[in-house]
Amino acid sequence: MEEIKVLICHKDSRARDNLRRAIQFDPILNVAGSAKSGKESLEIAQELFPDVVLMSLSLGDMDGIEAAQRLQENAPFVQIILLAHELDYNVMRRAMNFGISDVIKWPVDPDDLHAKIHEAAARKRKIMSRITGPLDEQTPAPEKTAGPKGKILAVYSPKGGVGCTLLATNLALLLHRADIPAVLVDGDLQFGDVSIFLNQAAGNTVSDLVPHVDEMDDEMIEEVLLQHENGLKVLAAPPSPEMADDMTSEIFGKILDHLQRKFAYVVIDTGSALDDVTVTILEKADLILTIATPDIPSIKNSRAFFGILAALEISMNRVILVLNGVQRGDMITNDDITKSLKIEVAAELPFDRKAVLESINKGKPLLLEGRGNPLARGMIELLGVIKERMVEEVVMELEAVEN
Ligand SMILES: Nc1ncnc2c1ncn2[C@@H]1O[C@H](COP(=O)(O)OP(=O)(O)OP(=O)(O)O)[C@@H](O)[C@H]1O
Ligand SMILES: [Mg+2]
Incomplete structure (x- = not known):
């Protein structure tokens, strides 16, 4: 199975470490980066192309749903899991309207987090296969050839x-x-x-x-x-x-x-x-x-x-x-x-x-x-x-x- 690139976005460094620790035992999950603000998450996402982003609802510079919305403008198929203290109606409604793929109550239960990241990555794979064809039918990597290439x-x-x-x-x-x-x-x-x-x-x-x-x-x-x-x-x-x-x-x-x-x-x-x-x-x-x-x-x-x-x-x-x-x-x-x-x-x-x-x-x-x-x-x-x-x-x- 292909690795799943995860980006963690939380303003608190301890929370970022906890999230990283909660998923590190799974070899398929690769925490490719972590960001402490909404702005930083946008910059990192443009470089790393994460599959799944764990996004805290409250960030220093913007709210997590706004960051999620902006992230999707550049990467519409990235799956964003929102981490929120309170799952009230207002948060759920905004999350739904702005294309958040799942919401998890903070502090997270590691098993729940783990399962939801895998579900989100599977959703992305499904969307991608509709664009590029099923994975097993994709073009094999080109043969490596010596000499200069045009x-x-x-x-x-x-x-x-x-x-x-x-x-x-x-x-x-x-x-x-x-x-x-x-x-x-x-x-x-x-x-x-x-x-x-x-x-x-x-x-x-x-x-x-x-x-x-x-x-x-x-x-x-x-x-x-x-x-x-x-x-x-x-x-x-x-x-x-x-x-x-x-x-x-x-x-x-x-x-x-x-x-x-x-x-x-x-x-x-x-x-x-x-x-x-x-x-x-x-x-x-x-x-x-x-x-x-x-x-x-x-x-x-x-x-x-x-x-x-x-x-x-x-x-x-x-x-x-x-x-x-x-x-x-x-x-x-x-x-x-x-x-x-x-x-x-x-x-x-x-x-x-x-x-x-x-x-x-x-x-x-x-x-x-x-x-x-x-x-x-x-x-x-x-x-x-x-x-x-x-x-x-x-x-x-x-x-x-x-x-
Ligand atoms: N700058 C321009 N000024 C005037 N006419 C233009 C200009 N650019 C393109 N055209 C004309 O618009 C038409 C469409 O251009 P062209 O066939 O190059 O587009 P295309 O994107 O390849 O289209 P298709 O989707 O049909 O392949 C042609 O008749 C072309 O000559
Ligand atoms: Mg043409």
């Missing part, structure tokens, strides 16, 4: 039609250089249109690999790649939606491993549905470029998506948020979004129907046409941010190896 940039939006394909194609074209090659992968297996954006509609697709899964190697993958006129290689999506069913997350993961060995950058245009393949892409990605548009539904979906990333234990350090389709007079501003989603907007790309239509009609990506227009310039700036973040990643990896 960086994966996933372009994702929880809402369709906001510019993922436009951005993924243009960024891949910009990233590609003969000596530092990039590959563009259409990860929207059902409705992918990368090849149309690049004017390469007929040709091999990822489906051609499915019958040869067992003998798949780098050469075979190279054979099904299309080549754009600027040299960028492209792995196209299946020619029809039903053919996407043949692609499992395991096969797709293997394909990505091969591509990472051949290319410095693997840019993936990702479909909005959070199916197994998309989750695999997000898990493997070094950077997740999340696209939002300046409207309430898009912000709401982005918040829900960030919650899912937390549940998948994917750090927000890997996320870059981009605002696309910005127009003068938009009601929602960059600042509103930063405050609401607690992440900075890395780039704002203007709405420019004319430039986009022209590029589509000519079958030429925007950046090969007019690098001078504001949308193209915005993308070039965005590329600067992406490259900087990738370099930071490499430095962090090297530091981790050294330590």
Whole structure:
């Protein structure tokens, strides 16, 4: 059985020690951290991704239910057990309304505490398995391979039609250089249109690999790649939606491993549905470029998506948020979004129907046409941010190896 990560949050140090002692005999329960205030619990939870939080009702800086509510904004599937002296109607009603998963009377009975932590963790596992599929069907860990691995940039939006394909194609074209090659992968297996954006509609697709899964190697993958006129290689999506069913997350993961060995950058245009393949892409990605548009539904979906990333234990350090389709007079501003989603907007790309239509009609990506227009310039700036973040990643990896 997998270990259960527990975070203890109580303002009194003796109480924290008692709680730790009460559960330490159980090898499955790992007290990953303890916090003395609501604020500290929020900070620690963002780092540790606990499964279960033991939260005292009274904290110094905020009340435990408020802390629980804020904790869930970043990690909606974390299970919070409230510890309260009095289980009165008021506490129970607020606890219920704010998504507390259980309430225990303080001081706690160790057996009761122990049982309730296990019940809460089982609830979380059940929710998670609905998102990512049953645990035993999950993608096995990728084989460890020697040699440098290319960086994966996933372009994702929880809402369709906001510019993922436009951005993924243009960024891949910009990233590609003969000596530092990039590959563009259409990860929207059902409705992918990368090849149309690049004017390469007929040709091999990822489906051609499915019958040869067992003998798949780098050469075979190279054979099904299309080549754009600027040299960028492209792995196209299946020619029809039903053919996407043949692609499992395991096969797709293997394909990505091969591509990472051949290319410095693997840019993936990702479909909005959070199916197994998309989750695999997000898990493997070094950077997740999340696209939002300046409207309430898009912000709401982005918040829900960030919650899912937390549940998948994917750090927000890997996320870059981009605002696309910005127009003068938009009601929602960059600042509103930063405050609401607690992440900075890395780039704002203007709405420019004319430039986009022209590029589509000519079958030429925007950046090969007019690098001078504001949308193209915005993308070039965005590329600067992406490259900087990738370099930071490499430095962090090297530091981790050294330590
Ligand atoms: N900044 C922009 N200005 C004008 N039009 C844009 C802009 N960004 C995207 N579009 C247009 O909006 C439409 C949707 O863009 P795109 O296909 O890239 O989105 P998507 O997120 O990949 O959508 P889907 O969910 O269908 O895959 C396209 O016609 C595209 O050209
Ligand atoms: Mg698309």
